[in-house]
Amino acid sequence: MKKSQASNKTKYILISVITVIALAVAIGFIVFFSNNSTQNNPVEQQNQKHIESNEPEESTEQEESIENSEADKEEGLESTPDEEEKTNEEETQNETPPAAEEKDDKVTKENGYIVGQMLPTEPTYVDGVLIANKKYPLPQNYNPGENVEARAAFEEMAQAARKEGIELTAFSTFRSFEYQQSLYKRYVDRDGKDNADRYSARPGYSEHQTGLAFDIGEVGKEDLWLTSEFGESTAGKWLVNNAHNYGFILRYPKGKEEITGYMYESWHFRYLGVPLATDVKNSGVTLEEYLGIQ
């Protein structure tokens, strides 16, 4: 009996030891796998993001934007404060996916521009009207020079103004893609991209590239050129009231920045020809609204 008791005791100890080891191993596995899956989470999220990004529409551009900004970094290219901000937001978004929808809006549209949009091979006409704005760019090689008809109309208008003691001058009319490129860059360097986008077009998007846009000022009052004060001067007011009779409209009126994409520009006139300019002027709306392309 004693022998059997002793052997039972040994068995009992053995079973206990094996159980403890088995438990330890099991706990070890659980701890190991739970750590591992936490580490894997960001990767899974990223994979998920890539899958989402392969879906059509908005997400694709978001992906491109990320790739572009990464490419910029690799190439050591200048990154504007705006782009840096975006990259930071992207990183934040990886941690909080619910913000995705809001983010998409911001990425696909930047200061009125469609991010990732390519310049077209042909200019856009709506109801026979050549359009150049933040949504409808021109081909890079679209290079018509100053429009002859618009120049003649301007001279006629200047002559009429002269009779009232106003000496008008068009200090900027046709601008090539390349010129606009250097001009826009200069403004971005000076005021930053967000500010520059309010008053200067990116290359390919300027109405000046059509040869139909005339920046007008008064000779001898150069300090008012390119200012909103020009709109309150005698010359500015005369233009607002009479330009349509010569085929021009004030293209970027007050309070229409959301529609035209530009702040009030008292000096920027667009030639449309007398009938259409008169119609647009009388309608009291912007060219975008008039043509239904806002």
Ligand SMILES: [Zn+2]
């Ligand atoms: Zn202009």
